Amino acid sequence: MSFMKTLAGATCAFALFAGVASAEPAIIFDLGGKFDKSFNEAAFNGATRWAEETGGTFKELEMQDEAQREQALRRLAEAGANPVVMTGFAFGDVLAKVAPDFPDTKFAIIDVDWLDFPNVTQIAFAEHEGSYLVGMLAAMASKTGTVGFIGGMDIPLIRRFGCGYAQGVKAVNPDAVIVLNMTGTTPAAWNDPVKGAELAKGQKAQGADVIFAAAGGTGVGVLQAAADEGIFSIGVDSNQNHLHPGSVLTSMLKRVDNAVYEAFKTGTDLQPGVTRMGLANDGVGYAMDENNAALVTAEMQAKVDEAAAKIKSGELVVHDYMSDETCPAATF
Amino acid sequence: MDYGSLLQILDSTLRLATPLLLACIAGLYSERAGVFDIGLEGKMLVAAMASGAVAASGMTLVFSIPYASTEIVLVSPVVFGLLAGILASLLFALLHAVTSITFRGNQLIAGVALNFLASGLTVLVAQSLFGQGGRTPPLEGNARFNPINLPFADAVKDVPVIGPFYHEVISGHSILVYAAFAIVAVTWWVMYRTRFGLRLRGVGENPAAVDTAGVSVKGLRFSAVMITGVLCGLAGAYMATALQAGFGKEMTAGRGYIALAALIFAKWRPVQAMYACLLFGFFQALALRPDVVESVVRIKVPVPFLDALPYLLTVFVLAGFVGKAIPPRAGGEPYVKER
Numbered sequence: 001m002s003f004m005k006t007l008a009g010a011t012c013a014f015a016l017f018a019g020v021a022s023a024e025p026a027i028i029f030d031l032g033g034k035f036d037k038s039f040n041e042a043a044f045n046g047a048t049r050w051a052e053e054t055g056g057t058f059k060e061l062e063m064q065d066e067a068q069r070e071q072a073l074r075r076l077a078e079a080g081a082n083p084v085v086m087t088g089f090a091f092g093d094v095l096a097k098v099a100p101d102f103p104d105t106k107f108a109i110i111d112v113d114w115l116d117f118p119n120v121t122q123i124a125f126a127e128h129e130g131s132y133l134v135g136m137l138a139a140m141a142s143k144t145g146t147v148g149f150i151g152g153m154d155i156p157l158i159r160r161f162g163c164g165y166a167q168g169v170k171a172v173n174p175d176a177v178i179v180l181n182m183t184g185t186t187p188a189a190w191n192d193p194v195k196g197a198e199l200a201k202g203q204k205a206q207g208a209d210v211i212f213a214a215a216g217g218t219g220v221g222v223l224q225a226a227a228d229e230g231i232f233s234i235g236v237d238s239n240q241n242h243l244h245p246g247s248v249l250t251s252m253l254k255r256v257d258n259a260v261y262e263a264f265k266t267g268t269d270l271q272p273g274v275t276r277m278g279l280a281n282d283g284v285g286y287a288m289d290e291n292n293a294a295l296v297t298a299e300m301q302a303k304v305d306e307a308a309a310k311i312k313s314g315e316l317v318v319h320d321y322m323s324d325e326t327c328p329a330a331t332f
Numbered sequence: 333m334d335y336g337s338l339l340q341i342l343d344s345t346l347r348l349a350t351p352l353l354l355a356c357i358a359g360l361y362s363e364r365a366g367v368f369d370i371g372l373e374g375k376m377l378v379a380a381m382a383s384g385a386v387a388a389s390g391m392t393l394v395f396s397i398p399y400a401s402t403e404i405v406l407v408s409p410v411v412f413g414l415l416a417g418i419l420a421s422l423l424f425a426l427l428h429a430v431t432s433i434t435f436r437g438n439q440l441i442a443g444v445a446l447n448f449l450a451s452g453l454t455v456l457v458a459q460s461l462f463g464q465g466g467r468t469p470p471l472e473g474n475a476r477f478n479p480i481n482l483p484f485a486d487a488v489k490d491v492p493v494i495g496p497f498y499h500e501v502i503s504g505h506s507i508l509v510y511a512a513f514a515i516v517a518v519t520w521w522v523m524y525r526t527r528f529g530l531r532l533r534g535v536g537e538n539p540a541a542v543d544t545a546g547v548s549v550k551g552l553r554f555s556a557v558m559i560t561g562v563l564c565g566l567a568g569a570y571m572a573t574a575l576q577a578g579f580g581k582e583m584t585a586g587r588g589y590i591a592l593a594a595l596i597f598a599k600w601r602p603v604q605a606m607y608a609c610l611l612f613g614f615f616q617a618l619a620l621r622p623d624v625v626e627s628v629v630r631i632k633v634p635v636p637f638l639d640a641l642p643y644l645l646t647v648f649v650l651a652g653f654v655g656k657a658i659p660p661r662a663g664g665e666p667y668v669k670e671r
Contacts, residue, residue, distance in 0.1 A: 193583070197575070201344065202340065202621050
């Protein structure tokens with residue numbers, strides 16, 4: 001009995017110690033997986049950059065299935081992680097339940113802008129602006145006048161990508177045909193490269209010669225199929241130009257890495273509210289490097305940069321699908 | 333719908349039906365011998381991982397011609413990958429055989445256990461080898477099974493109707509696709525025209541009779557399960573090195589189970605299994621082209637409904653709409669010799 005007491009005491013002490021020692025930030029990756037070469041990987045890169053610069057450590061957790069969401073979030077908050085960063089809109093509802101229970105913990109969530117808690121900071125990206133630019137590039141690179149879009153899970157956020165893209169395409173070529181496909185309606189759609197590849201082949205058969213994949217891990221399959229079929233693809237979130245040099249036309253950058261880095265850096269001083277990241281503050285953009293230098297001519301780049309300047313100055317407004325759930329350039 | 337779209341869908345059908353077909357025929361051998369195998373999925377998955385990993389390692393066997401600086405590639409990485417996939421799948425099949433034949437364990441539970449094992453093991457091994465989140469590096473060149481253009485494919489391209497069909501649908505697949513259809517023919521011949529096939533079917537229906545005839549029940553069942561292993565290995569390797577360029581987490585995505593459904597649909601017969609798999613593959617291909625479906629039926633069909641079609645079909649089949657599907661009579665029961 002006394003041994004048991006000692007044991008229990010030791011456990012308590014250990015738990016306390018662990019609680020104090022680990023006031024380190026934490027990040028939870030969504031179902032696409034940490035190494036999806038896209039959205040989650042960008043978040044991971046941001047966290048890693050913070051760790052390298054500050055010498056700090058961070059906790060991380062990769063979701064395995066939908067049921068873990070709330071449990072994972074609670075466990076990290078209970079373990080004393082602060083702030084806790086979540087990648088992905090799917091955490092929105094869960095966070096709304098969990099945040100009030102941990103008033104002393106700061107939470108940062110990416111791709112959500114509809115929560116209102118004193119300890120939650122939200123980072124929303126203007127994906128439609130970046131997508132508009134790559135849409136212009138797609139239309140200029142296309143020879144057939146048909147371009148494709150493959151989304152991951154069919155949610156308003158992804159439609160925002162698709163809608164911005166369609167507007168960019170139509171801005172260059174009003175007669176262009178845009179083939180739109182979504183991979184699925186469940187989070188599994190973020191990680192289904194086989195289906196992504198088949199969709200890309202299907203779009204090619206419909207005449208598309210540039211395909212924009214906004215589909216997390218599924219995009220790996222889209223880019224692969226585009227390279228196999230000898231057509232162009234456009235990557236998303238991270239710079240994916242290096243995956244298939246000569247075939248990936250460009251990548252729509254969404255600087256999730258910067259968002260995570262900033263959240264980690266600010267640490268427990270995170271302010272509530274919504275941070276909007278657009279072209280104006282380099283939250284989104286398109287990627288140029290040695291892998292696609294030969295594909296994007298100076299002329300194309302000049303046109304796109306001109307549009308980017310107009311968007312930044314407010315002269316050109318790209319319609320945001322999520323503002324009214326309609327799209328002037330495409331029907332979903 | 334124009335002819336071009338139809339051809340594209342059929343082309344996609346062949347690609348998507350192939351892994352189902354290989355897994356389905358794999359299941360046929362095992363189940364016809366009286367060993368239910370719910371672990372097709374797991375075997376495919378380990379095979380996909382092993383083949384992706386070995387093909388990515390770039391292992392090549394070359395023959396250097398003496399006094400000349402030329403080298404002939406005897407065995408390319410993808411062939412090593414294929415062999416590794418078959419080996420990994422065989423190991424799993426062996427595990428299944430030992431548990432359910434030698435130790436007379438429950439066949440279904442053994443299969444489920446293998447599926448769980450494969451699901452975790454593949455990601456773990458791939459992650460520790462490559463550190464890319466349980467994915468194997470993308471494969472290129474001779475580390476993949478590349479499409480083969482059949483003879484005259486370009487020559488007959490312009491022949492009306494048949495030409496494009498031959499060029500688009502029949503030609504231009506990887507060797508494993510053609511192998512899968514050849515295996516159907518071979519399986520039919522083995523099952524219905526050889527002594528081995530007769531005994532194999534016998535051991536699934538009435539093992540005691542086969543035993544009385546002096547033939548080893550365990551031996552037959554072991555060999556059937558091993559054949560299952562080889563075919564699942566082919567299916568997995570096809571997924572990782574032909575359909576896709578590398579292994580990804582859970583990439584088989586339930587194909588092992590759909591193959592089982594197709595097997596029941598086909599009432600455990602090889603040629604019908606081929607039709608069933610083609611049908612399931614066709615539905616999967618159709619779900620990828622909602623625009624075509626829309627133009628045919630004239631109303632907007634929701635994509636999720638198209639996605640659900642193969643499963644709906646399976647439910648209809650299992651509910652007995654295509655007549656009664658009677659499994660091999662001795663299926664699921666370990667054979668105990670009378671003492």
